[in-house]
Amino acid sequence: MAPYIKKCSECGGINLIMNKDKGEVICRDCGLVIEEKMIDFSQEWREFDHDEGDKKRRTGSPMTYTKFDRGLGTDVGQRGDVYQLQSKERNKYFRLRKWQHRISTAIERNLKLALAELKRVASYLKLPGSVEEEAARVYTMAVQRGLVRGRSMESVVAGALYAACRRHEIPRTLDELSEASGIDKKEIGRTYRFITRELGIRILPSNPIDYIPRFASALKLNADTQTKAVEILEKAQKIELTSGRGPTGIAAASLYVAALINNEKRTQREVADIAGVTEVTIRNRYKELLRELDLKGEIKKKDLED
């Protein structure tokens, strides 16, 4: 694979780090999240000589859950070949095609629609292909188990995507999913919990640190601040300050503190809006952080330097 060389659009730095798992490319100098999409890690198709060809060649396109038949479908006589046949034979083909259309079961048709919707939402949120794939897998399983009955297709799609994001440790908030899919936040949460329970999908509680790069970038905070925020978070986690609290609130508070320490002050309102929590929550978390981690000194120190 060619080395990844690109300049940061914000500061022109070339010190970029790529996080494949999260599908993010981050500028080390200014903290900007430059790309939030993933490279296609599917197959290597090229062959350079006969031996390699034998080793690499496989049949068909990669199997994928993002196509309703996992990319393995066969269609009857789609091509022009049909027209070379005698009229009798031709009719036979037309009938076959008609039947094929008819026997696409309700499940398949539902899947087709749902996966189109899934693709739409995933691309709106700029989610990497791996997450989309995972979500499609979850959705397919849900359909097979009849879990969609009584729920709207869209909400199950959103729930599946939410679960997939969590599993890949690139959490999106329920608010973001809600905005992208047009489904009520509560509804997504409900179906999410329902399908993960029914399918026995184990989801680790989301880690506040996973939110930091995105929030920091949205707030245009530099990399130092971002690093500082992660540092604070790690300390906070050591003394169990984070358990039981909403991860977004904690992430937001540590970013707020980190920004204060680095003289990059953002208002509580700004941070709160990005993180999708209220100022009050930030204040509460922030107070706890100051009390438990004696960061007061650090803030004071910075103030004195001015």
Next chain:
DNA sequence: AAGACGAAAGTGGTTGA
């Protein structure tokens, strides 16, 4: 005037009897 702070009441979800 805007931002930060804190109190009080309300909401939705979890838990344990």
Next chain:
DNA sequence: TCAACAACTTTCGTCTT
């Protein structure tokens, strides 16, 4: 199934810059 409970939100008044 219901009540207690913790986390979070909304709202609003007060203080600070």
